[in-house]
Amino acid sequence: MNIHRCHCAFIPPHVQENLARAGVEGAAVSAQVSRIPRKNRANRVKDAEEFMSLAPVGTSSREVYDSQNEWRQRVKMAREEGDSTTDDKDANNAYDYAGMVRDYYKEVLKRNSIDNANMNLILNVHYGENFNNAFWDGDEMTFGDGDGRKFVSLSRSLDVVGHELAHGVTQWEANLIYEGQCGALNEHFSDVFGSAITQYAEGQTAETADWLIGDEIMGPELRGEALRSMKDPGSAYNNRIMGKDPQPAHMRDYYTGSADNHGVHINSGILNKAFYLAAMEVGTDMAALIWYAALQKLWPTANFNDAVLIISESARLLAIDGKAPADSPQKIRAAFKEVGLPT
Ligand SMILES: [Zn+2]
Incomplete structure (x- = not known):
């Protein structure tokens, strides 16, 4: 089996392109994949077996590194598991x-860290200069400081950290290819867990949560905007700098263009809306549990219809086990139907 190491950046390419067009300094740089380091370690991972054998034995410990504004990872240790707070x-x-994020996986989903084998959590802050992005590159997380005007430090948002680390969980489970419908599913699962983790940590419910992704990282010139809205896809932003949020909320508005790896951050809106509707019916943690069970059964090329089937089936199996309400399969099918799925 090939591991598809998703190189998943938080701020999507279509937003970066709009920023560059609006003359935002550094946006073009942030959009350039070449600025994001491809792993060039001698032991580049080739397949799942090799990947697992290379993974260090973990203790779910956190390791936060300071890139000291260099375009490199793991420059200087800033805070390790158990260290007291720093002035950074x-x-x-x-x-x-x-x-x-780690606690949520453990307490709610009974998962031990990202790989379910206590992998350590490696995080890099202050990556590059004015870098308006954050990314998961297959085995660690990296955050830019933002330019301070459009975006502030991307490490300031729990849903960004939850979103990016969820790409790691997906990589270890369904391993969804980052392209087209399977890529939109990959993005969707990250928004699901990023949002569910935030609601859990802040004691919110489906009713009281704002369902926005990335609202805390918007800088003074974009305040009040967000990157995505799961409740109302397409409404997260509309301004001269970023353009307009292109996310559809229904299959009838499905994006068929080639931008953004054929719409991985765009068509995920349709699935996000379905999750929001399901969470309003069964509660966010229950919906996340059902989605998580499905993620463990999905496969790299799964499409939207496959996901609807597997998520509904997961709800049915959890209901049989008494772990989900008996009517959750019907409620989930109804949520998907509202967004035009299955097709
Ligand atoms: Zn993502």
Whole structure:
């Protein structure tokens, strides 16, 4: 089996392109994949077996590194598991939020860290200069400081940290290819867990949560905007700098263009809306549990219809086991139907 190491950046390419067009300094740089390091370690991972054998034995410990504004990872240790707080706010946020993500997986989903084998959580803050992005590159997390005007440090948001680390969980489970419908599913699962973790940590419910992704990282010139809305896809932003949120909320508005790996951050809106509707019916943690069970059964090339089938089936199996309400399969099918799925 080939491991598809998703190189998943938080700010999507279509937003970066709009920023560059609006003359935002550094946006073009942030959009360039070449600025994001491809792993060039001698032991580049080739397949799952090799990947597992290379993974260090973990203790689910956090390791936060300071890139010291260089375009490199693991430059200087800023805070390790058990260390007291430092005077670096971003390192502390990355440390705290990674802990909340780890706790959520453990307490709610009974999962031991990202790989379910206690992998350590490696996080890099202050990556590059004015870097308006954050990314998961297959085995660690990296955050830019933002330019301070459009975006602030990307480590300041629990849903960003939750979103990016969820790409790691997906990589170890369904391993969804980052392209087209399976890529939109990959993005969707990250928004699901990023949002569910935030609601859990902040004591919110489906009714009280804002369902916004990335609202805390918007800088003074974009305040009040967000990157995505799971409740109302397409409404997260509309301004001269970023353009308009292109996410559809229904299959009738499905994006068929080639941008953004054929719409991985765009068509995920349709699935996000279905999750929101399901969470309103069965509760966010229950919906996340059902989605998580499905993620463990999905496969790299799964499409939207496959996901609807597997998620509904997961709800049915959990209901039989008494772990989900008896009517959750019907409620989940109804949520998908509202967004035009299955097709
Ligand atoms: Zn993502």
